[in-house]
Structure formats: structure tokens, C-alpha cells
Amino acid sequence: MNYNWNWGIFLEASPDGTGSYLYTLFLGTRWTIAVSLTAWVAALVMGGVVGTLTTLPRRGWAMLGDAYIEFFRNIPLLVQMFLWFFVVPEIVPEVIGTWMKQTPNSSFWTAVVALAFFTSTRVAVQFRAGILSQARGQMMAAQALGMNMTQSYCYVILPMAFRIILPPLTSEFMNILKNSSVAMAVGLMELTAQTRAMQEFSFQVFEAFTVSTIIYIVINMVIVFGMRRLERWLAVPGFSIDRASEADLRGGA
Amino acid sequence: MFGNFDFQAIVRGWHALIFEGLAFTLEVTFLAMIGGTILGTVFAMMRLSSTKPLAWFAGAYVNLLRSVPLVMVIFWFYFMAPYIGAWIIGAERPVQVGAFASALITFILFEACYYCEIMRAGIQSIPAGQANAGYALGFSYWQLMRLVILPQAFRNMLPVLLTQTIVLFQDVSLVYIISLPDFVTIASKIAQRDNRLVEMYLFVAVVYFALCLALSYVVRRLRARLTIIR
Amino acid sequence: MEKDEKTGEKAPPMILLDKVGKFYGNFRVLSECSTQVAKGEVVVVCGPSGSGKSTLIKCVNGLEPFQEGEILVNGVSVGAASTDLPKLRSHVGMVFQNFELFPHMTILENLTIAQTKVIKRDKAEAEQRAAELLHRVGLHIHATRYPGQLSGGQQQRVAIARALAMDPICMLFDEPTSALDPEMISEVLDVMTELAQDGMTMMCVTHEMGFAKRVAHRVAFIDQGQIVEDVSKDEFFDHPRSERAAQFLSRILHH
Numbered sequence: 001m002n003y004n005w006n007w008g009i010f011l012e013a014s015p016d017g018t019g020s021y022l023y024t025l026f027l028g029t030r031w032t033i034a035v036s037l038t039a040w041v042a043a044l045v046m047g048g049v050v051g052t053l054t055t056l057p058r059r060g061w062a063m064l065g066d067a068y069i070e071f072f073r074n075i076p077l078l079v080q081m082f083l084w085f086f087v088v089p090e091i092v093p094e095v096i097g098t099w100m101k102q103t104p105n106s107s108f109w110t111a112v113v114a115l116a117f118f119t120s121t122r123v124a125v126q127f128r129a130g131i132l133s134q135a136r137g138q139m140m141a142a143q144a145l146g147m148n149m150t151q152s153y154c155y156v157i158l159p160m161a162f163r164i165i166l167p168p169l170t171s172e173f174m175n176i177l178k179n180s181s182v183a184m185a186v187g188l189m190e191l192t193a194q195t196r197a198m199q200e201f202s203f204q205v206f207e208a209f210t211v212s213t214i215i216y217i218v219i220n221m222v223i224v225f226g227m228r229r230l231e232r233w234l235a236v237p238g239f240s241i242d243r244a245s246e247a248d249l250r251g252g253a
Numbered sequence: 254m255f256g257n258f259d260f261q262a263i264v265r266g267w268h269a270l271i272f273e274g275l276a277f278t279l280e281v282t283f284l285a286m287i288g289g290t291i292l293g294t295v296f297a298m299m300r301l302s303s304t305k306p307l308a309w310f311a312g313a314y315v316n317l318l319r320s321v322p323l324v325m326v327i328f329w330f331y332f333m334a335p336y337i338g339a340w341i342i343g344a345e346r347p348v349q350v351g352a353f354a355s356a357l358i359t360f361i362l363f364e365a366c367y368y369c370e371i372m373r374a375g376i377q378s379i380p381a382g383q384a385n386a387g388y389a390l391g392f393s394y395w396q397l398m399r400l401v402i403l404p405q406a407f408r409n410m411l412p413v414l415l416t417q418t419i420v421l422f423q424d425v426s427l428v429y430i431i432s433l434p435d436f437v438t439i440a441s442k443i444a445q446r447d448n449r450l451v452e453m454y455l456f457v458a459v460v461y462f463a464l465c466l467a468l469s470y471v472v473r474r475l476r477a478r479l480t481i482i483r
Numbered sequence: 484m485e486k487d488e489k490t491g492e493k494a495p496p497m498i499l500l501d502k503v504g505k506f507y508g509n510f511r512v513l514s515e516c517s518t519q520v521a522k523g524e525v526v527v528v529c530g531p532s533g534s535g536k537s538t539l540i541k542c543v544n545g546l547e548p549f550q551e552g553e554i555l556v557n558g559v560s561v562g563a564a565s566t567d568l569p570k571l572r573s574h575v576g577m578v579f580q581n582f583e584l585f586p587h588m589t590i591l592e593n594l595t596i597a598q599t600k601v602i603k604r605d606k607a608e609a610e611q612r613a614a615e616l617l618h619r620v621g622l623h624i625h626a627t628r629y630p631g632q633l634s635g636g637q638q639q640r641v642a643i644a645r646a647l648a649m650d651p652i653c654m655l656f657d658e659p660t661s662a663l664d665p666e667m668i669s670e671v672l673d674v675m676t677e678l679a680q681d682g683m684t685m686m687c688v689t690h691e692m693g694f695a696k697r698v699a700h701r702v703a704f705i706d707q708g709q710i711v712e713d714v715s716k717d718e719f720f721d722h723p724r725s726e727r728a729a730q731f732l733s734r735i736l737h738h
Binding site: 137138140141142143144145146147148151155156159160163236237238239 | 541544546568569570571572573574575576577579581583584585586587596597600601602628629630631632633645646649655
């Protein structure tokens, strides 16, 4: 195998004139982080709302939540990006469609919206599980104290549900980071796209992909570390999640 | 809005869409599911093995691939395969690997990591008493695994394995980025040729939605049945 | 002495159940349950497991919906669509089998949350009331700890204090001691006994026949969703009228 290794390539200027190849990878990393973080915040909020809806005693709300989840998780992310990018601007009223097409960074916003909807279904499923894991007892206790539905959810059910689902949320956060690479299909020059561009221009396949793989792993580690800190910060003394599920099992028996 | 929706665009592309594109996607999904499950089970046994290097290797492999985007992995294998192929047969220049084989190898190696974690959870969910009972009957490790542990683990995890397969089915669409002729790629080619993006992408979305919904319904039924039996 | 006078009073009952019936789908859980609890009265509800006693007491504050009959608490109909259930519940204290303290809040916060959010007391007043009640159940030193750091018996005493913090007009107890280790039962029963002696109106689902003998005025025996016996305490223990109650008593007392 005659492959010419050349690690010095990163310091050479990239043909698009922005700077060295290393700098283009840095620009890509910035987009990747921007897309992932924005979409993550949106997915958390949307998933929290939808997950809560599915647990409400009103059948209408629950069905609406279920329909949302089924819709946005049964279409591949790539296809959803195409829908937001190519299809939605064409089928909405023309004024809005034109605005959507002319918005600066439209591929960035497309990626954020698609990732947020796609990931929010998974967040919603986690929220639902977190809420239901608290059995009916907590809800009854809150109501027995005279709290209405909104108060019971805000003060009692959701704060605990959020803590219980933090570990699975960590892996959803990592998923959004990984899935952000799909945005290259709608033209966003994020990390994977920049890596691909570097490979195309420089032919140094392995150097380019090795470095960006390492960048992804490092960001992953930062996420894991950050979420662990959050978990510890929110930890409730004397309460462990294992014990909660154990109590759940006993309650169910 | 839908005034100029051209249903004919779909009818015209029908044959290529279904019998080339969707067929490619389904074939890769099906074969990668089988290959991924087998390889994943092997990895799971390695991760749980008491032989340290085996456990370490499988753990490192699985964790590495799980922290890298699939798009990146697809590129890795796409660019690496010709070099590895050349290395294996001792050729001077990189050899071309077919689109289908390239996609299949990528998805088997990638999804094996996820199937591995599922099977590992499945094996660990079998009480230690089962292994003790098996050894007490004089089974070897392989007999124990084949006759006692794996069938139970597999059965318990079947719904989760199938759910992962739905994810795999959606993931195959990502071969679009290296232009392999899957459902999405074919649709996008027709879309660009006929300038019918709205029709094509809506059609693709509807087909995916219908198939995934049907599959997830099957999974839910299966889960309900397994809970009753248990 | 005081108690006997109270049972004799002819004031309208605090809790009135009139032919209450409940179904889960086609399955009948309760049928024609009628009883009442006068102001200051302590009524113990007992019966074999699965008899529907827990369901019955949850109907009293509307945590479980019921399909037949009527329940009045202090003259307010629980089942009526127009009733503001949260408001009604804020006057009715309830203690659960599994304590149901809120695990992410300190003991003090558990006692103040409903005071500040539901009956809109200001924070200082709520904390003052909470501190008094924690003193009363002997747990004021644990105010800043979390439920998970307390024993079961301590948690249940906090749960009682939490209910009392709302200044309830009556208290409902749903098997308050059955999730406790034996050595912790008496600390909870002591708090309940004290409460009864202070004149609190109480409806208690419990198996603790010692407690019933000590403080109850009346005992209602429930079996297969029906109130089989609803008599004074002495009558229940000395001359149970029904076969089933007699059987239940002999099983629960002689072991």
C-alpha cells in the first residue's frame, strides 16, 4: 500500500482561501457546536412539553403528543432535512417561502429545526418514562395537598422526572452532536463537510478523517463530563435512581 | 400550494424508486441486521469475557464507533476500503469495492456496536443461577451460551433489537452522501432531473413513515406478547 | 370523656358517604358504601386486603373518581362537576401508605410548598407553621435534610406534619403504617394518637387494631367492596355481628 502520509498538510493553505486546513476544520467545528447546542436546547423544551402532554389524563392531548412522536421519529433525519429545506418553502404561502429561502444561513436553521424535531421525539419518550416511573403516588400526594394539575407537574413531577432521565438525556445530547453531521447534505459546512472538502482538495484522506474523528471524540467527552457535573449538581441527597426504580418495582408487584 | 403537485412524476419514476432504490435500502438493512446481530453478539460475549485483551478490544471498538457520527464512519470505510482491499490482495493501487459491498460492510461493522450493547444487556439480564445450573449439568462455555444463555437473551431483547433495526433502516439513507443508489439517492436524482423536488421528497417521506410505523407497531405487539408470556 | 360527648352531637357530619359505588371498567370495586364521620370523631376502616378500603378513602377527597352515590365533605359534594377539587383537597389532609414525600425537596420545603403555592401564605409564615409542626412530631432537627436521608417512620411523621401544615378540617390516613418496619410503627401511631386526642376528625384505613381500640370511636368493616359493619368500637371488638368480621378479627388478633 503506497499512501503518502503528510501530517504537515494541516498547516498548508486550503484552496477556498480562508486559511490553513486546520483553520477550516476549526470553522467546521464551530458550526457543529452551534448547530448541536441550539438544536439541543430546542429539543429539550419541545421534548419536555410533548412528553408531558402524553401523560395527561385528557385523551386528546395524549393522542396529539403520540401523533407528534410517531410523525417525527418515523422519517429519517436526512429526509426531514430535505423536507424542511426543499419542500416546506414550496408549500407554504409564497411570502413565507421566499423569506425562508432568503434567510441568511438557511442551511444552519434547516439543520437546527430538523434536528430539534427529530431529537425532541426521543427526549419526549424519555420524559414520559421519567414521569410514569414516579407511579401515581406522587401525583396523588400533590393533589391531596390541593395542587392543581399544573402545580403538581411544575413543583413535584417534572423536577424529579428531569433528574431521573438525565443519564439517558446525556446519550441523546451525544446523538445530536453526531447527527449534526447530516446537515452537510443541505450544504452546511460543519466539521464532517469540512473534512470531506479537505480530503477532496488535498487527497490526504487519513490525516483529515483522523483529526476530525478526534475532534468529535473530544467534544463527546466534554458533553459526558458536563452532564456528569450537572447530574452531581442536581443530585438529591439520600435518593438514588436505582432506589427509585426498585421502589417502582415493589409498587408494581 | 399543492396546485401544481405533479403526481405523474412519481408514477414515471415508480420502477426505479421501488425496485432499485427501496430494494437496495431494504437489502442492505436486512443483511446488515443479520450480520450486525451476529457480530454484535460476538462482541458482547467478548466484552463480558474474562480474557482481558478480548474484553478490552471489543470495548474500545464499540466505544470508538459509538462516539463518531455515522456519516464520518461511512466516509472512513468508503475511503479506506480500497486501500485495505489493495493491502489484502497485495495490489499496487487501491482497488474498487462495489457500492453494495461497501455499504453492507460499513453498516454491519457500525450497527454491530449498537447490537452489541443490546445483547450485552440481554446476557446480563439472565440470572447467574442459569449459568450455574448449566455448568452443573456439565455444559461447556459454548454449549452454555448456545443452549441456555443466548436463546433467552435473544428472546428478551427481540423488541429492542427490532427497534434498533428501524433505526438502521433509517440510517441507510445516509449513503446518499457517497451517492450509493439507495431510495433517497435515486429519488433525489429523479427530483433533480425532472425538477420535481416537492413530489419526490414527500413521496420518500411517506414511504419511510409508513414502513417505520408498521414496523414499530409490530415491535409493540411483540413487546406486549413477550410481557404476557413472562 | 370528651370524645363520647362529641359522638353524641347532632351536628352535620364532617364526612358523609351515601351509597357510594365504583367500577373499574365492568369490575365493581365498591357498592353502596354509606358511612359518616362527625366532627372530632375518629373512624377506623378495616378489612381484608383487596376489599376496597384504600379505594374508598381515596374517593373521599376525589383522588379516585366514583360513579354512584354521593360524598359530602363539610357539606361540599366531592363528585359534583362544579366542585373546585384542589380547593376542597387543600382543607383535607391525607397521609399515604408510601409517605409520598417529594424527594427533591428538603423536609422544610415539603412542608411549605403547598402552603405557599396553594393557600398563598407568605414564606415566613409558612416556615413558622412548618417549624411548629416539625417540633410537634419531633423532627425539627431534620428540617434541612432530604426525605431519602430519613427512616420510614420519620418520613411518615413528616408526611403527617405536611398534611397538618395546611390546617385541615379533617385527616385521611391510607394504611399509614403498613409500609413500615415493625419497630417504626409505634412512633407513627403515637403521633396519630396524639392528634386524635386533640380532637382532629380522622378517617383511618389501618390494620392496627391496638390503635383502633385505643382511639377510635367507630369501626367500619369493609369486605368485597361493601361496608359490612359500621358500629361503635366496643361493639365491633366485643360482639362483631357478621361472620366475616369475626373471622377477620380472630385472624388479625390471634397471631
